[in-house]
Amino acid sequence: MAALVLFGGGGDLAMRMLLPSLYFLEHDGLLPDGLKIIGAARSEESRDEYVSKVRASVESKAKADDAWSPEAWARMEQRLDYLAVDATSAESLKPLKDKVGEGECTSFLAVSPSLYARIVTAMRAAGLAEPGDRVVLEKPVGRDLQTFSEIDDAVSDAFDEHQVFRIDHYLGKETVQNLIALRFGNTIFEPLWNNLSIDHVQITVGETVGVGDRWPYYDEYGALKDMLQNHMLQLLCLVAMEPPSDLDPDSVRNEKVKVLRSLRRITPEEAERVTVRGQYVAGKSEGEQVPGYDDERGLDSDTETFVAIRADIDNWRWAGVPFFMRTGKRLPEKRTEIVIQFKELPHSIFDNDRGQVTANRLVIELQPQEDISLSVMNKRPGLDQRMQLQPIRMSLSWGQDDKDAKPPRRRIAYERLLLDALNGDSTLFVRRDEAEQAWKWVDEVSQAWTDGNVKPIEYKAGTWGPGEADFLLERTGRAWNTKNG
Numbered sequence: 001m002a003a004l005v006l007f008g009g010g011g012d013l014a015m016r017m018l019l020p021s022l023y024f025l026e027h028d029g030l031l032p033d034g035l036k037i038i039g040a041a042r043s044e045e046s047r048d049e050y051v052s053k054v055r056a057s058v059e060s061k062a063k064a065d066d067a068w069s070p071e072a073w074a075r076m077e078q079r080l081d082y083l084a085v086d087a088t089s090a091e092s093l094k095p096l097k098d099k100v101g102e103g104e105c106t107s108f109l110a111v112s113p114s115l116y117a118r119i120v121t122a123m124r125a126a127g128l129a130e131p132g133d134r135v136v137l138e139k140p141v142g143r144d145l146q147t148f149s150e151i152d153d154a155v156s157d158a159f160d161e162h163q164v165f166r167i168d169h170y171l172g173k174e175t176v177q178n179l180i181a182l183r184f185g186n187t188i189f190e191p192l193w194n195n196l197s198i199d200h201v202q203i204t205v206g207e208t209v210g211v212g213d214r215w216p217y218y219d220e221y222g223a224l225k226d227m228l229q230n231h232m233l234q235l236l237c238l239v240a241m242e243p244p245s246d247l248d249p250d251s252v253r254n255e256k257v258k259v260l261r262s263l264r265r266i267t268p269e270e271a272e273r274v275t276v277r278g279q280y281v282a283g284k285s286e287g288e289q290v291p292g293y294d295d296e297r298g299l300d301s302d303t304e305t306f307v308a309i310r311a312d313i314d315n316w317r318w319a320g321v322p323f324f325m326r327t328g329k330r331l332p333e334k335r336t337e338i339v340i341q342f343k344e345l346p347h348s349i350f351d352n353d354r355g356q357v358t359a360n361r362l363v364i365e366l367q368p369q370e371d372i373s374l375s376v377m378n379k380r381p382g383l384d385q386r387m388q389l390q391p392i393r394m395s396l397s398w399g400q401d402d403k404d405a406k407p408p409r410r411r412i413a414y415e416r417l418l419l420d421a422l423n424g425d426s427t428l429f430v431r432r433d434e435a436e437q438a439w440k441w442v443d444e445v446s447q448a449w450t451d452g453n454v455k456p457i458e459y460k461a462g463t464w465g466p467g468e469a470d471f472l473l474e475r476t477g478r479a480w481n482t483k484n485g
């Protein structure tokens with residue numbers, strides 16, 4: 001019988017994301033038969049206590065999504081177990097190995113990354129890193145290439161690469177996978193997907209939340225390492241990669257690594273021109289007055305809560321096509337999108353008084369809505385003597401045929417990822433060399449900031465970051481996409 005061990009099974013990630021995801025999979029009949037789910041953390045508590053904590057968390061989430069089923073919960077409850085362990089000690093893990101038994105074991109490390117190296121070493125000694133076993137690692141693995149490598153060396157002493165599943169939860173988002181379908185399941189986009197037709201690409205991950213009491217973690221990372229090193233570079237890779245020969249995990253990941261290797265280095269001389277660091281100060285967010293980052297932190301800090309970067313990919317397909325990325329806390333909207341901006345018409349046959357002709361734009365929206373839309377120019381209906389033009393937005397989203405149908409439940413990204421990890425499919429997980437390349441590029445940016453003494457520029461909470469982020473595009477004759485295109 002197979003087992004899924006959740007180290008840190010009582011923590012925030014497990015209770016808010018992992019266990020509800022497992023419930024939803026159970027609800028939909030997707031969990032493998034006989035799979036045991038074992039929470040493992042140091043707190044001394046009984047199985048019953050653990051199960052009732054899990055139920056409280058799962059039930060409220062499932063009810064909010066109209067997916068609570070006592071039968072599904074009864075099946076999930078049967079699978080659940082708990083054991084108090086110190087996961088860094090092989091001795092302490094032996095009873096866990098007995099509970100797991102001889103079946104395949106997938107261990108999810110939902111604990112502080114500072115424990116990863118010690119935990120995998122203890123797992124190996126306790127027999128929890130056998131050839132059929134797997135380990136799932138949450139981000140952030142390390143703070144830079146060196147610390148990443150130190151942790152990952154310990155991981156690779158215990159597990160072969162095909163047994164290691166490094167999570168980037170953005171890869172579990174439905175629209176991110178849909179991007180793969182859009183690019184490689186259609187013939188019409190690929191001939192245009194290059195520097196002949198595309199002017200530039202924008203990737204925005206805007207959040208309205210502040211850092212709040214997460215600052216002890218955040219202050220060590222900042223927006224560059226918390227968001228850009230992983231989620232945003234993964235999105236960039238999926239937009240920019242060459243078509244893989246198949247959907248085999250290594251075929252996809254080989255292509256992503258090639259993109260990361262082609263990213264132009266950002267030197268200290270370039271840093272001020274192609275990057276913007278920002279930090280929010282007090283302002284209004286979603287109608288409420290909110291404190292600045294330094295006020296939350298209680299001390300002055302040089303950590304950026306906003307970053308905007310122009311990245312260039314030095315290969316044949318993308319030569320001359322800048323990729324602009326921006327992310328930040330306390331921005332005006334929770335909005336995650338990828339914008340593919342096509343080039344202007346080479347020559348317009350329409351005078352300006354017929355309506356402004358705007359270049360085509362493909363917007364892949366991940367949050368708050370999931371949607372893919374293409375803006376195209378269209379004739380305004382009517383009998384005007386002089387034909388008038390207008391841009392229209394064509395939605396390419398799934399499930400839109402029947403407008404009255406209830407949209408499918410929006411899945412938690414971890415549902416897809418947990419299922420794939422249990423099935424041993426690592427396509428949507430990050431391979432070691434991908435993470436290394438991403439760290440290498442980001443480390444250089446970070447070093448360039450240090451060498452060039454580039455400090456965060458203040459921006460008011462509730463705004464789109466420092467004005468310099470707008471200037472990053474404006475000086476190239478471009479502008480960030482706004483909500484309504």
Ligand SMILES: NC(=O)C1=CN([C@@H]2O[C@H](COP(=O)(O)OP(=O)(O)OC[C@H]3O[C@@H](n4cnc5c(N)ncnc54)[C@H](OP(=O)(O)O)[C@@H]3O)[C@@H](O)[C@H]2O)C=CC1
Nearest residue numbers: 008010011012013041042043086087088110111112113138
């Ligand atoms: N929370 C979130 O939304 C997200 C979290 N993450 C990552 O997930 C990981 C966990 O985060 P989060 O859930 O927030 O953290 P928490 O602090 O809420 O939970 C950590 C868990 O680890 C357990 N733990 C600590 N030491 C040990 C040990 N030696 N042996 C066994 N269990 C131990 C703790 O329980 P006890 O004290 O009982 O041992 C607790 O259950 C981190 O890597 C974080 O960066 C990533 C993305 C989002």
Ligand SMILES: O=C1O[C@H](COP(=O)(O)O)[C@@H](O)[C@H](O)[C@H]1O
Nearest residue numbers: 139169205207226227231336367
């Ligand atoms: O990994 C992280 O992601 C969240 C944003 O995730 P999303 O799915 O809500 O877009 C971010 O808030 C957090 O700082 C970061 O660690």
